[in-house]
Amino acid sequence: MSEDLLEANKTQYTHNGKNYELDENPFKEAYFGEQHLHTAASMDAFIAGTRLTPDEAYRFAQGEEVLVSGRPHKINRTLDWAAVTDHGEFLGEAYSLLNQEAPGHDSEAAVAMREAPDLKTALTVYKKYVLDALAGGNAHPDFWQGYDAVKSQWQKNIEATEKHYVPGKFTTIHAYEWSSAPNTANLHRNVFFRDTNLPDIPFSANEGASPQELWDWMMEQEKNGIKVFCNPHNSNESKGMLFPEVAMNDKPIDKVYAETRQHFERNLEMIQTKGNSEVVPDFWPNDEFADFENAVSLQQYNGRVYEKHNFVRYGLTRGVKYYEELGANPFKYGFVGGTDSHNAVMSNVEEWNYVGHHGMADNTAEGRSKNEQDGEMYNRDMNPGGLTGVWATSNTREAIWDGMHNRESFATSGPRIKVRFFAGNGYQPSYGSYEDMVKDGYGKGVPMGQNYVGQESPDFMVWAIKDPIAPNLDRIQIIKGWVENGEMKDTIYNVAASDDRLTPDGTVSPIDAPVNMKTGEFNKEKGAPELMAVWKDPDFDPNQNAYYYVRVIQLPTARYSLWDEIRNPDVQYPDDTKRVIQERAWASPIWIEPSK
Amino acid sequence: MKNFWKEPLLHFLLIGFFIFGYYYYISDDAESDNAIVIDDAEYDYLLGLWKKQWQRDPNGEDIKAFLDQYLRQEVFYKEALAMNLDHNDIIVKRRLAQKMEAVSNDLNAMIKPPTDEDLHLFYQQNQDMFQLPPVYTFQQVLFLNDEKNLEEEMERIKLALTNDMDMPISKKRKLSLSNTWEKTSALDINKAFGRDFILTLDSLPLNQWVGPVPSGFGQHLVYISKKEPSKTANFNDIKLYVEKEYEYRTELQTQEQVYRDLLEKYQVKITSGNVPEAIRNSYSKS
Secondary structure, eight states: OOOOTTSOEEEEEEETTEEEEEEEOTTOEEEEEEOOBOOTTSHHHHHTTOOOOHHHHHHHHTTOOEEETTEEEOOSSOOSEEEOOOBGGGHHHHHHHHOTTSTTTTSHHHHHHHHOOSHHHHHHHHIIIIIHHHHTTOSSOTTOOOHHHHHHHHHHHHHHHHHTOBTTTBEEEOEEEEOOOGGGOOOOEEEEESSSOOOSSOOOTTTOOSHHHHHHHHHHHHHTTOOEEEEEOOGGGSTTOSSOSBOTTSOBOOHHHHHHHHHHBOEEEEEETTEEOSOOTTTOTTOTTOOSSOOGGGGGSTTOOOOGGGSHHHHHHHHHHHHHHHSSOTTOOEEEEOOOBSSSOTTOOOGGGOOOSSGGGSSSHHHHHHOEETTTEEGGGOOOOOEEEEEESSSSHHHHHHHHHTTOEEEESSSOOEEEEEEESSOOSSOSSHHHHHHHHHHTEEETTSBOOOSSOOEEEEEEEOOTTSOOEEEEEEEEEEEETTEEEEEEEEEEESTTOBOTTSOBOOOOOOOOTTTOOOOSSSSBSEEEEEEOOTTOOTTSOEEEEEEEEEOOEEOHHHHHHHHOTTOOOOTTSOSEEOOEEEEEEEEEOOOO | OHHHHHOHHHHHHHHHHHHHHHHHHHHHTOOSTTOOOOOHHHHHHHHHHHHHHHSSOOOHHHHHHHHHHHHHHHHHHHHHHHTTTTTTOHHHHHHHHHHHHHHHHHHHHHSOOOOHHHHHHHHHHTGGGGEEOOEEEEEEEEEOTTSTTHHHHHHHHHHHHHTTOOOOGGGTTGGGOOSEEEEEEHHHHHHHHOHHHHHHHTTOOSSSEEEEEEOSSOEEEEEEEEEEOOEEOOGGGGHHHHHHHHHHHHHHHHHHHHHHHHHHTSOOOOOOTTSOHHHHHHTSOO
16 A cells, blocks of 8 residues: 555654653544533532542543433543633632531531432522622622632642543643633633643732723733633623623723733634524524524523623624724634533433433433522523544543644544634645645645645635535535624525535435434435535635635534434423534634635 | 452451551650650651652641641540540541551552553453544535435535545535544544444545435535554553553552452341342342
């Protein structure tokens, strides 16, 4: 067999004085992992009944069986990499709750939290000791032992993350969540560190509730040689505050704000258990795939009513408009997916393997069909969450972190669909081999996450393959957003479709590939295992501020609600609940930033 | 004799004796029930707990705080005892039982760390815990289900490959999947190709092109050059893992053993006729 340039080479890698021989591929591989997960070291998860620690979360990601709400559970396919992101705000409390010798362990509040026998009691305890304390202006319940306790728990998380790092096989990333929610607007960000150069203590919303304060802290860390970035999530819950017109200090967004934000904030979490933040049909009525895991019942709580400002496609377009106004784009984001599971089960994303993400609230089919997630939404509106794929040269902490930092990452709603996206000049309409395509992709252009620079109308090359255990692909779309005479616009192009359905005018007839409602089986005949296209924007203008991102749509599959009903004849979800979905992947954008 | 010293219950009783002795000793100094005395022994004990937790010396404020916390607890505790609040209270019972179990858990920390000999023995007795999945070295060529004349094409290419001819360029990394897989574990093959493919692989002959082998992607021609069956990992390669598992299992066993030994001291009489008979009988001693 002739030599294949895309095959990985062996390379030497050192971590903590230990040498590893591992695969390195300059043309990159897609590595799938979790970048948003809570364990018992997040106090809200603890109160809801989670007792699994960061150590056990990493074990689960590597295929070990753990007890979820008392029942044994396993991931279906192991992950390539993972990060535990416990809430920075309550790490100290978690330390007292989890460790017998810690001061505060036997306090009335801690005992009540540990011993809550059911959901109702747990919620009462949560209200009494946490919410009421917060409402009274106390950042902490009374058993908080101070910053030494925070430091101790952070150290425990660091130890677990170090312990499970197996370079080349399983990467772990040091991380935590900054959970600011002014007036219940979700501004949460997950913070990621590149190596073991780490702060003594994470910066939480208690120390600073505005993103600017977080960036100030991150700037301090950089001065100490620490490499760090963050990814915001749940823009759908942000009450218009994630993509604002005015900063939290009431000053208008200026160039310094935009540059600082872009420097530290690299990806948006497109989808997670509390909904898909891309778009909703109310504001994008012409997007036929907008009605997907929209988590609409969120709007009944906390005044988190949906507005266009809350969604990713709006944010990206507002970003390019800011570029036009300021010369810098504050919302220059790639995409990631996560679960935000509070059960410590990393990327437990397969619909048929879903056992809930919130302790006692949704651990049974009945609870998922009937209960509400206290004060937030209906359980049946939640979904198992998404995955992040990162194109990286090797499975190491540095390479995965760099891949996310360069926005060469993509989100999926769960399946392991792989997607590549390039913009350049001189691509062929199709390639005899994958190898030639990828070499041209990098050689004659830029990958996802970057700017296309040039006056010539670029070739956009997009390629996707299916998940081997999921159905085939339906189509690939390119979504364009731009600014025209000061107005923000966006549109969708179908660029590839299975079964010869793409017509010259760009329309695609729907595919008839039904799910068997009695068995949950998907259609195995229709669709394509691979789709590829080289596409040109008919309206390209090199002087127009614009972005292009990719959406890959899979054929229909059973949602967890259907699996629950098939397996539990007594369980019936309300009629408003979807039983069938079309899962998907989103590749990070490529931008056009004309020089002035 | 050696085994005698390894008995968890014995450790448990000895520790109990020391704890009891300690309280006996300190309470001897108390003048009456209404006094709370913090003497050197008590203070050193509290100070030690605090330092163990925070890994530093307390300042004046810290000392005041932990003394206040202690006194607060003592006052309420003594009052509660005087009022008999501890008697038959379910929460007190649960806490005391937990405390007792915690003491038995701590035993593991006190039993000296395992020797290499202990680990070897544990490794030998629990081989099933240290199995590596099968490992394959193979080549694959993928055909999509909608390719023209699929069956004939597969036969034609199979023959060509069997006669050492080059693979057609269109089949190189079809769908991005490598043609050559060196020493790849069944777990990774499952991730890359799906379950059907790895199950079929297991039954295929070595050193010849065979197929079609189905996967979620399509049909494959496969040439397996080496198959290493599932085997027990080499002790030296996984020593750290063996140690981790040894500690974990020993802790579980110790807990169970202490419970069983203590249960022996009691006669369990289930007089309620509502408990199913089989369960009732399982508690009666033979």
